[in-house]
Amino acid sequence: MQFCISWQTPKPELFLAPALFNYTNKELLSSMITRDIQLTAQALWEGEVVAIPTETVYGLAACINNESAIHKIFEIKNRPLTNPLIVHTDSIGSVEKLVTWFPPMARKLAEHCWPGPLTMVLPRSNRVSSLVTSGSANVAIRIPKHPVALQLLKKVEIPLAAPSANPFGSVSPTSASHVNNYFGKQLKYVLDGGPCEEGIESTIVGFDNTNVIVYRLGSVSFESLKELVPDVKLKNYDHSNQTRMPGMHLKHYATGTPFIVTDSIKQQLDLMNYAKVGLLLFSHTIDHPSVKHVEILSRNGNMKEAASNLYAAMHRLDQSGVDIIIAEALPENGPGLAINDRLRRASL
Ligand code: TXA
Numbered sequence: 001m002q003f004c005i006s007w008q009t010p011k012p013e014l015f016l017a018p019a020l021f022n023y024t025n026k027e028l029l030s031s032m033i034t035r036d037i038q039l040t041a042q043a044l045w046e047g048e049v050v051a052i053p054t055e056t057v058y059g060l061a062a063c064i065n066n067e068s069a070i071h072k073i074f075e076i077k078n079r080p081l082t083n084p085l086i087v088h089t090d091s092i093g094s095v096e097k098l099v100t101w102f103p104p105m106a107r108k109l110a111e112h113c114w115p116g117p118l119t120m121v122l123p124r125s126n127r128v129s130s131l132v133t134s135g136s137a138n139v140a141i142r143i144p145k146h147p148v149a150l151q152l153l154k155k156v157e158i159p160l161a162a163p164s165a166n167p168f169g170s171v172s173p174t175s176a177s178h179v180n181n182y183f184g185k186q187l188k189y190v191l192d193g194g195p196c197e198e199g200i201e202s203t204i205v206g207f208d209n210t211n212v213i214v215y216r217l218g219s220v221s222f223e224s225l226k227e228l229v230p231d232v233k234l235k236n237y238d239h240s241n242q243t244r245m246p247g248m249h250l251k252h253y254a255t256g257t258p259f260i261v262t263d264s265i266k267q268q269l270d271l272m273n274y275a276k277v278g279l280l281l282f283s284h285t286i287d288h289p290s291v292k293h294v295e296i297l298s299r300n301g302n303m304k305e306a307a308s309n310l311y312a313a314m315h316r317l318d319q320s321g322v323d324i325i326i327a328e329a330l331p332e333n334g335p336g337l338a339i340n341d342r343l344r345r346a347s348l
């Protein structure tokens with residue numbers, strides 16, 4: 001499969017993210033933010049964990065054939081070993097080697113959505129270790145659309161396991177400096193590919209014979225999947241721990257600051273008695289004496305733009321020193337479904 005890669009590899013010079021210049025002594029505590037794909041590939045071959053850009057969020061990547069590097073991902077993220085990792089690769093040919101079954105429905109979705117933010121859960125071949133899949137017979141796979149990620153995958157020639165590059169349960173990173181703020185020098189390199197265009201994670205689907213089931217809503221909307229696969233079903237989040245799928249943890253994407261989501265910001269503000277409130281709003285602002293920081297996701301009311309801005313806005317609100325963040329629920333359609341899912345899980 002041919003990919004159109006328009007990204008020009010910049011000169012292999014290294015640079016520090018602008019955010020670091022605010023913290024003189026922090027430089028020593030920082031990972032190296034780089035645009036050098038060769039350097040990053042070298043580190044991966046040597047068994048390092050590095051952060052990589054994708055079109056959804058940044059990932060913490062390691063080669064799938066290096067078990068100690070895969071272990072490091074779980075350690076750095078403080079993620080339970082029972083929560084499996086998504087494998088990233090650069091061609092359908094490579095996906096075929098990693099699975100033992102690639103049903104016609106999966107092929108159809110692959111042809112329409114890859115490279116892109118759709119992850120498919122399929123039976124793993126013996127090229128994928130059970131450490132990556134947390135013991136499951138299935139592996140979650142996607143071909144990302146980010147040109148830097150694709151160039152890196154092509155260079156490394158080994159698929160990369162990569163969960164989102166945030167400590168377990170916290171807000172996902174959509175810029176190299178978000179990753180650096182989380183992990184500092186725990187990572188040798190953060191490969192900078194600029195801000196993530198989609199801004200929320202991939203949509204995850206699985207297959208039950210001929211049925212397609214959505215395990216996680218994400219950057220491919222439910223409506224666009226339905227156009228391709230009319231019978232697609234949304235898996236209900238199960239509130240009992242025993243039967244919940246890995247990754248369907250309810251509390252997730254959470255800020256350190258208390259966070260609530262509401263359909264009526266005005267009513268919520270009138271009900272509460274906080275001195276410093278942060279607002280996460282869709283398209284219009286609201287005046288209120290206790291509001292100290294406001295983030296507007298899309299002034300034009302465009303939900304794709306809102307998704308792309310969501311996590312950066314949550315990071316800024318979290319660092320703004322407010323006592324509570326109140327988020328406005330978006331309309332329940334298109335990208336609004338996935339955004340509301342993240343807002344609700346941040347608020348639990
Ligand atoms: O957009 C994304 O998907 C990003 C970028 C980096 O690709 N990755 C990401 O990874 O969001 P992570 O680990 O934060 O979320 C992946 C979810 C987890 O909840 C995990 O439990 C689930 O996918 N998952 C991974 N492998 C699975 C498997 N074999 N079966 C079922 N669920 C799986």
Ligand code: MG
Nearest residue numbers: 163164165172
């Ligand atoms: Mg994650």
